[in-house]
Amino acid sequence: MAEVILKNLTKRWGDFIGVDDQSLSIADREFLVLLGPSGCGKTTTMRMIAGLEEPTSGEIWIGDRKVNDDLPKDRDVAMVFQNYGLYPHMTIFDNIAYPLKVRGTPKSEIAPRVEKAAAQVELSQFLDRKPKALSGGQRQRVALARAIVRTPKVFLMDEPLSNLDAKLRVTMRAELKHLSRELKITTVYVTHDQIEAMTLADRVAVMKNGVIQQLGTPDEIYNDPANLFVAGFIGSPAMNLINGSIQNGHFVTTGGTRLVPVEAADRASVVLGVRADDMRVSEAGEGDIDVRIYAFENTGEATLLTVQWGKQRVIAKGDRHLRKDQDDVVSISLNHDHLYLFDPDSGNRIAG
Amino acid sequence: MSVAPMPDPEEFGRNPRQGLSGRQKKQIVRSVQVILILIATFIMLVPIAWIFLAAFKNHLDVYTLKIFFKPTLENFSLVFQEPYTLGEKLVNSTIVAFFTVLFAIPIATMAAYSFSRFRLVGETAMLVTILATQFVPAVVIILPFFVMFRDVGLLDTRLGLILVNLAIVMPFAIWMIKGFIDGIPLDTEEAAMVDGSSRAQVIRNIVLPMAAPGLLTAGIFCFIIAWNEFLFALILTNKDAVTLPIGLALFKAEEGDLWNLLSAAGIIIMVPMFVLALLIRKYFVQGMTMGAVR
Numbered sequence: 001m002a003e004v005i006l007k008n009l010t011k012r013w014g015d016f017i018g019v020d021d022q023s024l025s026i027a028d029r030e031f032l033v034l035l036g037p038s039g040c041g042k043t044t045t046m047r048m049i050a051g052l053e054e055p056t057s058g059e060i061w062i063g064d065r066k067v068n069d070d071l072p073k074d075r076d077v078a079m080v081f082q083n084y085g086l087y088p089h090m091t092i093f094d095n096i097a098y099p100l101k102v103r104g105t106p107k108s109e110i111a112p113r114v115e116k117a118a119a120q121v122e123l124s125q126f127l128d129r130k131p132k133a134l135s136g137g138q139r140q141r142v143a144l145a146r147a148i149v150r151t152p153k154v155f156l157m158d159e160p161l162s163n164l165d166a167k168l169r170v171t172m173r174a175e176l177k178h179l180s181r182e183l184k185i186t187t188v189y190v191t192h193d194q195i196e197a198m199t200l201a202d203r204v205a206v207m208k209n210g211v212i213q214q215l216g217t218p219d220e221i222y223n224d225p226a227n228l229f230v231a232g233f234i235g236s237p238a239m240n241l242i243n244g245s246i247q248n249g250h251f252v253t254t255g256g257t258r259l260v261p262v263e264a265a266d267r268a269s270v271v272l273g274v275r276a277d278d279m280r281v282s283e284a285g286e287g288d289i290d291v292r293i294y295a296f297e298n299t300g301e302a303t304l305l306t307v308q309w310g311k312q313r314v315i316a317k318g319d320r321h322l323r324k325d326q327d328d329v330v331s332i333s334l335n336h337d338h339l340y341l342f343d344p345d346s347g348n349r350i351a352g
Numbered sequence: 353m354s355v356a357p358m359p360d361p362e363e364f365g366r367n368p369r370q371g372l373s374g375r376q377k378k379q380i381v382r383s384v385q386v387i388l389i390l391i392a393t394f395i396m397l398v399p400i401a402w403i404f405l406a407a408f409k410n411h412l413d414v415y416t417l418k419i420f421f422k423p424t425l426e427n428f429s430l431v432f433q434e435p436y437t438l439g440e441k442l443v444n445s446t447i448v449a450f451f452t453v454l455f456a457i458p459i460a461t462m463a464a465y466s467f468s469r470f471r472l473v474g475e476t477a478m479l480v481t482i483l484a485t486q487f488v489p490a491v492v493i494i495l496p497f498f499v500m501f502r503d504v505g506l507l508d509t510r511l512g513l514i515l516v517n518l519a520i521v522m523p524f525a526i527w528m529i530k531g532f533i534d535g536i537p538l539d540t541e542e543a544a545m546v547d548g549s550s551r552a553q554v555i556r557n558i559v560l561p562m563a564a565p566g567l568l569t570a571g572i573f574c575f576i577i578a579w580n581e582f583l584f585a586l587i588l589t590n591k592d593a594v595t596l597p598i599g600l601a602l603f604k605a606e607e608g609d610l611w612n613l614l615s616a617a618g619i620i621i622m623v624p625m626f627v628l629a630l631l632i633r634k635y636f637v638q639g640m641t642m643g644a645v646r
Contacts, residue, residue, distance in 0.1 A: 052542050072545040085543030089561045099547040102557070146547065156546075 002063030002153040002186055003028045004049060009058035011044050011210075018044040020210035021058070031180055031187045035197040036207035037233070042190045043158055045207075049188060050156050051075050062153055073102075078147035079156040082163060084139045086131040086146075092118070093127040096145045103150070117149040120179065137168045144176075148183060155180075155187040161196060173199060194234050198222065206230050223338075228347040231273045231340060237304065240279075240314045242272045243344065251339075255310030257289060260334050264341055264350055273340035279316040280333045281305060287331030296324050305330065400622075406615035414612045427616035438617055441599035445621075447510050448595060449578040452517040453571045460525035461533075461567060465555065467526070468533040469541075482523045490583045498587055508589045516584045521574040528573065532566025533559065572632060576625060596621045 004026040011018040019041040026032045034042035047053035049060060051072035060067050067075050078099070087095050094101075096114045105113075118124050121141040131139055140160060147155060160176070161169045177200055180187055191197055197204045198218045206213045206221060206229070214226040225231035231239045244253040246266045251259045259272075284290050291307040291314075298304075303318040307330070316332055324330060341350040372380075406414050408423040431438040466472065467479060497516065498507070506512030536559060544554045560567070582597040589598060600617055603610040 050542075050546055052545070071550070072542075073548045073550060075546075077546060079543065079546040081539045081543055083537060083539045085537070085539035087540060087544070087558060087562075098544070098557075102544075102553060103548045143543075146543075 003030075003061075004154055004186060004188065005059075005061040006045070006049075007059040007061070009045065009048060009060065010056045011041070011048060011053065012056045017210050019048070019055075022210070022212055024205060024212065024215070026186060026188060028186055029184045031189065031200060031202045033189045033191060033197040033201035033204045034207055035191060035194060035204050035233075036213075037192060040207040041210035042192075042207050044210075046156050046158055046188055046190050049075075049154070050077055050079050075154075076152050077154045077156055078150060078152040080140075080143045080147050080158065080160045082159040084131075084143045084163075086139060086142055088131050090130070091127065092123060092129055092131065092134070092142055095131065095142055096127075096149050099146060099150050113149055114145075117145040120148060120182075121145045121175070136164055137172060140164060140172060144179070148179070151185070153186065155183075155185050155189075157187065157189045159191055160189075162191070162193065176200065194236065198234075206233060208233075225273070225340065226349055228271060228273075228342045228344075231342065235275055237276050237315045237317075239273045239275050239340070241342070242274070242309070242312060242314065244270060244272055246270055246341075251341075253310055253312075257310065259288060260336055260339065262339060262341060269344050270350065271342040271344045273342060274334055275338065276304065276315045276317040278335035278338040279314075280335070281316050281318040281322060282331045282333065284329045284331050287333035290329055290331050293324055293326055293328050293330060296326060296328075298323075307332065403615040403618050406611050407619050409612055411610070411612050414615075427612045428620075431613050431617050431620070436599070436602050436613070436617075438596070438599055438620065441594050441596045442620065444510060444513075444593055445579060445596040448513045448517060448593075449575050451510075451514045452521060452578040453574045455514070456518055456521050456525050456574050457529075457567055457571050460522055460529050460570070461560075461563070463526045464529035464533050465559065468530050469538075479527075482526055485519075486523050494584065494587050497584065501588055506588075508591060508593050510593045512588055513581075513585060513593055513595065516588065517578040517581055520581065520584075521577050524577070525570050525574055528570045529563065529566060532563045532570075535566075536562050568632060572628060575628070579621075579625065 004024075006022060006024045009019055009022050009024075022041075022045070024032075034045060036042050044053060048055050049062075051067065051070060051074075055068065062075060062077070087098065090098065093114055096117055097110050100110045100113060114127070115124065118127055121144050123138065123141050123145055126134060126138065131142065134142065140163070143160070147157075157176075161172050164172060173196060180200070189196075189200060201218055203215060203217055204221050205215045208229050214221055214230045216224070221230055221234055225234060225239075228241065232241060242253060244251055244259070245268050246252070246262060246264055247258075248266065249261055249263070251262050251270070251272050253259060262272075264270075280287065289309075291309050293305055294308045294313055295306040296303065297306070298320075300320070302320050303322045303324075305316045305318055305324065306313050307316060314332075318324075342348065343350055405419070407427055408425070409418075409421055410424050410426065413421045430436070467475065472478065501507045501512050506515070540562070541554050541558055544558045545551075549557060580597060581595070585593075585595045585598050586601075589595070596617070600614060600621075603614040603617065
């Protein structure tokens with residue numbers, strides 16, 4: 001059990017900056033998710049914590065120990081890899097037992113602990129098999145069991161679910177969440193999947209180009225995005241970002257439509273963010289603005305309307321019983337309480 | 353709704369002016385292929401078959417092309433007696449090939465692992481240089497070897513031959529084993545390191561077992577190369593350390609080549625290779641494909 005502290009951590013390969021002077025403090029027993037698109041530095045950050053990558057500069061602390069110069073084996077962490085990293089020549093039992101054996105755990109202790117870990121991930125009947133004989137989901141469970149068979153200071157998970165099919169991913173996600181609440185061990189979890197981040201995390205660090213864009217609870221990053229990147233990255237469908245200006249306390253689209261009142265000073269260019277959930281769809285003439293439907297999609301649980309709004313397209317979520325057709329005209333109203341304003345140049349959120 | 357019959361795909365593109373359909377053409381090509389393969393097989397197998405027959409013929413029958421003759425084992429007993437004493441050569445060959453492999457594989461494995469996993473200064477240059485040593489014709493360097501071995505007293509010793517064979521097989525072994533180690537996912541090694549292994553433990557517990565089929569394959573190739581090596585053994589030995597391939601030269605007599613004895617000795621050289629290949633063919637294939645499919 002330990003907290004993890006990164007101080008001004010930087011990783012460079014020649015001119016390429018992987019992680020740029022980041023500091024981060026992960027509390028004891030916290031489940032922190034590093035979220036971002038590929039190449040944003042999230043995996044590099046995790047690999048530096050594990051000791052598989054050497055930082056160019058900066059410090060890594062696990063508990064009250066600076067671990068920069070420690071080998072991976074001396075850092076007392078356990079890691080789950082995207083490709084599982086199982087030992088194909090060993091049985092499942094030996095795979096799970098390996099961290100214990102190599103650390104010199106007495107033989108009598110090994111078997112019960114392996115069996116307990118295997119039971120926790122529902123693998124008990126497979127202990128005699130080789131990894132080759134297991135399905136993808138079972139292999140991932142083996143990797144998980146191998147991590148939880150010891151009680152390490154920190155769990156590191158590098159996109160552990162991304163090689164699984166969609167359905168299995170949902171099941172495993174729930175199992176992971178259950179397990180993490182049970183074990184209460186500091187966890188760093190890397191993913192590019194915002195649903196995983198939202199559902200698993202105590203706190204999420206959204207990364208881009210080696211820099212943490214926002215660090216906060218899932219609620220905060222969803223409801224209070226710090227900048228355009230976070231706003232556009234979190235949420236499915238992505239937040240609508242509409243270009244325009246503020247004139248006389250109203251947001252006006254680039255096409256000149258006066259749309260909604262906003263509490264911000266007038267400015268020539270601004271981006272208005274609004275989630276599909278925060279738009280109400282009604283019959284033409286009944287809402288704020290009439291728009292033509294570009295595409296109508298029924299997902300079963302809801303309907304998604306992509307509408308042509310001047311030169312831009314915007315996605316609104318409609319009632320699941322709504323039935324419209326391409327080129328129909330509907331009216332859209334924005335929820336005035338959930339509008340976000342951003343500076344288009346810096347990308348930063350404008351208070352308002 | 354009626355369904356029109358699907359046109360035969362072979363018939364479909366057929367040019368009416370041509371006499372042959374696509375299927376007929378395919379058959380002709382297939383027949384030509386089979387004939388060519390049979391010819392090639394025949395050319396390769398005839399000398400071996402001839403040797404097998406000659407080894408069991410007496411010295412009168414050996415120049416005839418008789419397929420039916422009274423077989424004799426006399427040749428095999430003769431080659432082990434004075435003045436040929438093939439037994440000594442057999443011992444020499446076995447010792448030289450065995451120790452060549454025994455030293456080559458561990459050293460090559462360490463080199464291959466380093467090349468595969470670490471970023472070394474001048475890595476590409478070193479790898480290419482190692483390979484380039486293979487392109488030097490043996491004849492060119494054999495004289496310096498002779499002089500050098502004479503001065504340090506390695507001439508006509510098994511140790512000398514082992515050293516030479518090591519130099520011959522090492523580049524090959526390094527490249528081959530590197531291919532196998534490249535095929536082991538890095539994730540697996542990293543997992544072992546995070547799980548608490550030192551680099552040495554990673555190599556012992558993970559890399560070696562996973563590369564075992566490859567090491568076995570490389571070892572067998574090295575054994576075959578050392579077993580068959582002729583030129584260096586010819587120049588660097590004369591009495592004590594003579595190996596089997598050189599032993600064959602003993603069967604040149606005043607009355608001409610003793611083909612029946614030569615054939616018997618040839619079989620003694622070949623049989624261990626056949627047996628080896630049969631015993632390990634499972635690993636052989638596994639090893640070959642493991643290197644091929646990354």
